[in-house]
Amino acid sequence: MPSKKTSVSGVKEKIGSLRNQINYHNYRYYILDSPEISDSEYDRLMRELLQLEKEHPELITADSPTQRVGAPIQTTFKTIEHSLMMLSLENAMHYDEFKEWYEGFEESPEVICEPKIDGTAVELVYKNGVFVSGSTRGDGKTGEDITLNLKTIKSIPLRLIDKFVSIPEYLEVRGEVFLPKEAFNQLNRQRIKQGEEPFANPRNAAAGSLRQLDSKITASRPLDILIHGFGLIRGTKFKTHSEAIEHFRQLGLKTTTPYAVSSLQQTQEYFNQMHNTRNNLPYEIDGIVVKVNDLRTQERLGLRARSPRWAIAYKFPAQEATTQLIDIALQVGRTGTITPVAILKPVSVSGVEISRATLHNADEIQRLDLKIGDSVALKRAGDVIPKIIKPIISKRTGSEKPFSMPQTCPACKSYLVKEETELAYRCPNNSCPAQVKGWIEHFAKREAMNIEGLGDKLIARLVDKKIIQDPADLYTLQKDVLLKLERMGDKLAHNILDAIARSKETTL
Numbered sequence: 001m002p003s004k005k006t007s008v009s010g011v012k013e014k015i016g017s018l019r020n021q022i023n024y025h026n027y028r029y030y031i032l033d034s035p036e037i038s039d040s041e042y043d044r045l046m047r048e049l050l051q052l053e054k055e056h057p058e059l060i061t062a063d064s065p066t067q068r069v070g071a072p073i074q075t076t077f078k079t080i081e082h083s084l085m086m087l088s089l090e091n092a093m094h095y096d097e098f099k100e101w102y103e104g105f106e107e108s109p110e111v112i113c114e115p116k117i118d119g120t121a122v123e124l125v126y127k128n129g130v131f132v133s134g135s136t137r138g139d140g141k142t143g144e145d146i147t148l149n150l151k152t153i154k155s156i157p158l159r160l161i162d163k164f165v166s167i168p169e170y171l172e173v174r175g176e177v178f179l180p181k182e183a184f185n186q187l188n189r190q191r192i193k194q195g196e197e198p199f200a201n202p203r204n205a206a207a208g209s210l211r212q213l214d215s216k217i218t219a220s221r222p223l224d225i226l227i228h229g230f231g232l233i234r235g236t237k238f239k240t241h242s243e244a245i246e247h248f249r250q251l252g253l254k255t256t257t258p259y260a261v262s263s264l265q266q267t268q269e270y271f272n273q274m275h276n277t278r279n280n281l282p283y284e285i286d287g288i289v290v291k292v293n294d295l296r297t298q299e300r301l302g303l304r305a306r307s308p309r310w311a312i313a314y315k316f317p318a319q320e321a322t323t324q325l326i327d328i329a330l331q332v333g334r335t336g337t338i339t340p341v342a343i344l345k346p347v348s349v350s351g352v353e354i355s356r357a358t359l360h361n362a363d364e365i366q367r368l369d370l371k372i373g374d375s376v377a378l379k380r381a382g383d384v385i386p387k388i389i390k391p392i393i394s395k396r397t398g399s400e401k402p403f404s405m406p407q408t409c410p411a412c413k414s415y416l417v418k419e420e421t422e423l424a425y426r427c428p429n430n431s432c433p434a435q436v437k438g439w440i441e442h443f444a445k446r447e448a449m450n451i452e453g454l455g456d457k458l459i460a461r462l463v464d465k466k467i468i469q470d471p472a473d474l475y476t477l478q479k480d481v482l483l484k485l486e487r488m489g490d491k492l493a494h495n496i497l498d499a500i501a502r503s504k505e506t507t508l
C-alpha cells in the first residue's frame with residue numbers, strides 16, 4: 001500500500017478509523033458474542049493497521065488494538081495502591097446461614113443476585129475512557145501491577161464506548177478474571193504431558209496466568225473477565241449497584257448479569273436455578289453472591305473486618321463424584337518425602353476433569369481402607385485439590401488389590417525411613433535422582449533463580465544422564481554437552497545457557 005503518498009493527517013485519520021473499526025468488532029466478538037465480520041476480514045483490518053503503524057511508529061498509542069501483545073518481559077511487578085480497599089466476602093455455607101444474613105436487616109432489602117465466579121479478583125482503571133492500569137487484589141490495600149498481562153485479555157476494552165452513556169472521567173471497575181472450563185482442562189492436560197504440576201482449580205490457573213512476567217504466556221491462555229463491581233469513580237454517580245453495572249455494560253465492559261429480587265424465597269429460587277444449571281456455563285461457579293442493591297444502604301451498613309455487611313457469598317455444597325482408583329503412584333519430593341498420589345479414571349466434576357488426587361501419606365490409605373481398583377467417592381470443595389472420601393465397599397468385586405508401602409524408594413531403591421513422630425516415609429539418599437530433580441526444579445523456578453527454558457522435563461534428562469547432580473553443575477554446563485541431547489537445537493541450547501548465565505544476577 002503506497003501510503004507515503006497520503007498526507008500525515010490522512011494517515012492519522014485512517015489509523016483512527018481502523019482502530020475504531022477493530023475496537024467495534026472486538027466488542028461484537030468478545031463482549032456480545034455476535035461477530036459481524038469474518039475472521040479473515042478482521043485480520044485484514046488488523047494487518048492494515050499494523051502496516052501503517054510500522055510506517056508511522058510515532059502514531060502508535062498505548063490503547064491501540066495492536067498493543068495487546070508483544071510487551072517486553074518484566075523482571076518484577078510494581079505495586080499499585082487501591083484507592084478503596086478491595087474486600088473479601090463472608091461465606092454462607094448453608095441456607096440457614098444465608099437466611100440469618102438476609103433476615104438480619106430491619107426490612108427485606110432489594111438484593112442483587114449474581115453468580116460467584118471461580119476466578120481471581122482484579123481492578124481496572126480507566127482515565128477518560130482509556131485503560132491505564134490494572135492490578136490484583138493483593139492484600140486488599142495494595143496489589144500487583146499486572147497492566148501488561150490484562151491488556152492481552154480481549155474482553156478487556158482498551159478504550160470504552162462513548163456512544164450510549166457518558167464516560168466517567170475516572171473509573172475503577174472490579175471483576176473476576178477466569179479461565180473457561182474447557183481451556184482449563186486443556187491447559188492441565190498439556191501441563192501433565194510436559195511433566196508439570198496441573199493447576200488445582202480454574203482460580204489458581206487464572207491467578208497463575210496473570211502473574212506471568214512474560215505477557216506472551218498470559219496471551220496464550222484464553223482468559224476472560226466479568227465485571228461485578230467498582231472502586232473509586234469520578235464524574236458519574238450511581239444510585240444502585242445494578243444501575244452501575246448496566247452503565248458499565250453500555251460502556252462496552254463485559255459484566256455479570258445482576259438479577260434483582262426482594263425476598264428470601266426469590267433468592268433461594270435463583271440459588272437453586274444456578275445450582276442446577278452451573279454445568280451449562282462455560283466457566284466454573286462455586287455459589288452465588290447476594291448484594292444489597294441500594295448504594296446508600298450499602299454505605300450505611302458498612303463493613304466487618306475484611307468484608308462488607310451488605311454482601312455475602314452463598315456457596316454451593318461441595319461437589320462429589322465417583323470413579324475408579326486405577327493405581328497409587330509414589331511421588332518423591334525434593335526433601336525425600338514420599339507422597340502417595342491416587343491415579344484415577346478421569347471423571348468430570350462439574351466441568352473440571354479430575355484424574356489425580358493426593359493421598360497425603362500411607363496412613364491415610366490405611367485409614368480409608370483403600371484398595372487399588374476400588375470405586376471411590378471423590379469430593380472437590382471449591383479451592384481444594386480433590387480428595388478421596390471413601391471407597392465404595394458395596395462395589396467391590398474381589399479383584400481389588402491392597403496397597404502396601406514399598407520398602408525402597410521408587411527412584412533410587414534406597415531403603416525408606418520413617419521417624420516415629422512423622423507420618424511420611426522418606427528416602428534418606430541425598431543423591432536420589434528424584435530428590436535431585438526436585439531440588440534443581442525448585443532452584444530453577446521463577447520464585448527462585450528464574451531460569452527460563454529449564455523445565456522439569458529437561459532437568460530430568462540432564463539428571464538421568466548424570467550431566468548434572470546439583471544446582472551448581474548448571475553453571476559449568478557446556479553447549480556441546482547440551483547439543484548431544486535429543487530434540488536439542490543450537491538456538492534452544494543457546495537460550496538455556498543464556499538464561500542460566502542471567503540467573504547469576506538474580507537477587508533473591
Ligand code: IVH
Binds near residue numbers: 229
Ligand atoms: S463482589 C466486597 N461479585 O469472590 C467484595 N465478588 O470470595 C465484593 N467473586 O473477592 C466482591 N464472583 O473476587 C463479587 N459476582 C461476584 C463475584 C465475586 C466472584 C469473588 C471476588 C471476591 C471473592 C470473595
